[in-house]
Amino acid sequence: MDLNIFKILLTIFIFIINFLFFVNASELVKGIYFDRIITIVLGNSYYEESMNDPYLAYLGSQGILLSNYHAVWHPSQPNYIAMIRASKSGVLTDFNQDVEGASLPDLLEEKGISWKAYMENYPGNGFNESHSGDKLYVRKHNPFISMNQIRTNSSRFIYIVNADRLKKDIEDGTVPQYVFYTPNMANSGHDTNVNHASNYLNNTFIPLIEPLLINSRTLLVITFDESSKYLDSLTNYNHIYTVFIGPNVLKSMKHEDDGWYNHYSFVPTIERNWNLSALGTGDDTESTPFNDGFFLDII
Ligand SMILES: *[C@@H]1O[C@H](CO)[C@@H](O)[C@H](O)[C@H]1NC(C)=O
Ligand SMILES: *[C@@H]1O[C@H](CO)[C@@H](O)[C@H](O)[C@H]1NC(C)=O
Ligand SMILES: *[C@@H]1O[C@H](CO)[C@@H](O)[C@H](O)[C@H]1NC(C)=O
Ligand SMILES: *[C@@H]1O[C@H](CO)[C@@H](O)[C@H](O)[C@H]1NC(C)=O
Numbered sequence: 001m002d003l004n005i006f007k008i009l010l011t012i013f014i015f016i017i018n019f020l021f022f023v024n025a026s027e028l029v030k031g032i033y034f035d036r037i038i039t040i041v042l043g044n045s046y047y048e049e050s051m052n053d054p055y056l057a058y059l060g061s062q063g064i065l066l067s068n069y070h071a072v073w074h075p076s077q078p079n080y081i082a083m084i085r086a087s088k089s090g091v092l093t094d095f096n097q098d099v100e101g102a103s104l105p106d107l108l109e110e111k112g113i114s115w116k117a118y119m120e121n122y123p124g125n126g127f128n129e130s131h132s133g134d135k136l137y138v139r140k141h142n143p144f145i146s147m148n149q150i151r152t153n154s155s156r157f158i159y160i161v162n163a164d165r166l167k168k169d170i171e172d173g174t175v176p177q178y179v180f181y182t183p184n185m186a187n188s189g190h191d192t193n194v195n196h197a198s199n200y201l202n203n204t205f206i207p208l209i210e211p212l213l214i215n216s217r218t219l220l221v222i223t224f225d226e227s228s229k230y231l232d233s234l235t236n237y238n239h240i241y242t243v244f245i246g247p248n249v250l251k252s253m254k255h256e257d258d259g260w261y262n263h264y265s266f267v268p269t270i271e272r273n274w275n276l277s278a279l280g281t282g283d284d285t286e287s288t289p290f291n292d293g294f295f296l297d298i299i
Helices: 003-026 047-051 054-062 077-085 104-110 165-172 194-214 263-273
Strands: 036-042 064-070 115-119 160-162 178-182 218-224 239-245
Touching: 036 077, 036 194, 036 263, 047 054, 047 239, 054 194, 054 239, 077 104, 077 178, 077 263, 104 115, 104 178, 104 263, 115 165, 165 194, 194 218
Parallel strands: 036 178, 036 218, 115 160, 115 178
Antiparallel strands: 064 239, 218 239
16 A cells, blocks of 8 residues: 555544543433433421521522522432432431332433542442541431442442542543532531521532533532421422523523422433333422423423
8 A cells, every 4th residue: 555545544543532532422312302300309498498598598699599499308318219210219317228120320421421420528439438527427318328229339339429520620630520419417407507508609619610511511400309397298398499500591581489399309200301111119200390491491
């Protein structure tokens, strides 16, 4: 072969390889509604109390406020399990309990969609105890570690990380498409109060993730694990504050939705967004996906 032709072919070949790698590295798996979802879960506040907080009320006016959203149980832990399994899966207390079977991360991995659980004060390395020494990290607020298929597999539990990692992932442009964020017991408001949690959002968390919201199809969901009221009526059971925030959501004409939703609504919505297979835990029967209309301006 003529040397020049060989050089040209080689150059084209290298160009194609680079192009493929570049595209692979930078492209997110497109979702119908969003390309990334970040869920942050605060602790123990009832709807009216949250809405009385000036910053949470402000956020409610900036996104879509779900004014009829409910946690599914007391105490905390089953609510976290529900968010990734669309089922309490037999977990009804805060004690360590190991859950057999697939959860949301299994479905995401199947479609090549990246995920990470960012846990404040998490010691890392598959740590599976009830709490860290300082008790700021608690296992009951980390549903991923209760999944046998994740906890017992070192190539999967590495996606449960100390939350400090998020800053670096933002700088490196490697933030996954599914982000679950659990603040520590103080920042979540659990051991403090809802105003402490909202100050934490306003001064620390929102400024940190704001760059992600600006130029990408990223949806931020702020919710609470459970209401601090244990004795509310059955019709208003476990009523909590939840808001959807994102640059595209902000264009929505309607800022409040009083449709009845709960923690089971996440899994079927995320399944639909990325055409995932169904978990079969109740996600297709017991739970109501979030209204498609929310996302109209993102599509
Ligand atoms: C949010 O933080 C900003 C800047 O620190 C501050 O000016 C503002 O008053 C805070 N908002 C609320 C409702 O606390
Ligand atoms: C918890 O982690 C330790 C290692 O730190 C491991 O030996 C043990 O098997 C784990 N327990 C469970 C239930 O996965
Ligand atoms: C552990 O996870 C990896 C990556 O998902 C998977 O390929 C492997 O089969 C899993 N191992 C077991 C024992 O399930
Ligand atoms: C959704 O996934 C199923 C099965 O994995 C596949 O047959 C179907 O074509 C997919 N639909 C879209 C719109 O990608």
